[in-house]
Amino acid sequence: MTDSQYRTYKIYVSLALAAVIVSVPLAFVLPVEWSFENGLIENAQVVALIFAAIFILRVRRPATWLQRLFAAGFVLMALRELSWGRVFFPIGMEDFGAVFVPMAEYKYRVPVHIFITVYGAAMLFVLIRFVPVRQILLGRQPLAALAVMAVAAILNYVGDHGWLLGKGNGQILEELNELIFYLTIPAVALYWLWQRKNPSS
Numbered sequence: 001m002t003d004s005q006y007r008t009y010k011i012y013v014s015l016a017l018a019a020v021i022v023s024v025p026l027a028f029v030l031p032v033e034w035s036f037e038n039g040l041i042e043n044a045q046v047v048a049l050i051f052a053a054i055f056i057l058r059v060r061r062p063a064t065w066l067q068r069l070f071a072a073g074f075v076l077m078a079l080r081e082l083s084w085g086r087v088f089f090p091i092g093m094e095d096f097g098a099v100f101v102p103m104a105e106y107k108y109r110v111p112v113h114i115f116i117t118v119y120g121a122a123m124l125f126v127l128i129r130f131v132p133v134r135q136i137l138l139g140r141q142p143l144a145a146l147a148v149m150a151v152a153a154i155l156n157y158v159g160d161h162g163w164l165l166g167k168g169n170g171q172i173l174e175e176l177n178e179l180i181f182y183l184t185i186p187a188v189a190l191y192w193l194w195q196r197k198n199p200s201s
Helices: 003-029 040-057 065-081 083-088 109-129 133-138 140-160 166-197
Strands: 090-094 097-100
Touching (some): 003 140, 003 166, 040 065, 040 166, 065 083, 065 109, 083 097, 140 166
Antiparallel strands (some): 090 097
16 A cells, blocks of 8 residues: 555545534534435435445456455445335335335345345355455554444434434434445445555555
């Protein structure tokens, strides 16, 4: 990893940490409508994940199999945010967003479940067989990004359950921190890919 790459990574993680902190007061002032399904923040999550997939593929050209695997993971998360296509079939509205076709009645549910199972099994095999998970998780800088993700996940959980802020503001807190979580995941992947690219540094 070069000095400029290292500085870029540190700045990125610092901004992610600042975003987590700012998300709490923002939850009180942003319009609740922004946190609805198919709303501004949810759509931003999808865009962020697709952008992350494209960016990871361009870290090294031609892309390695590991880059493709990371990118596929981001696309998978984007599809999950789209509720596997159910967001395109709203059946009504409630107080805090749109209502969609239940997964049990979704006609594409079988291919979706097959895809998730196959991809999950492949990812688990790769993690066990090829990826030094302990090295990634215990490295000082990846640990900083993972700490930010952990705090974002906690705030996401707090918001989802309406604790402290209530349902409406809690939903904003939930979606904001889900967006921050998705924006921070690529930092861990990128750090490790840079380390592999420059193993001596």
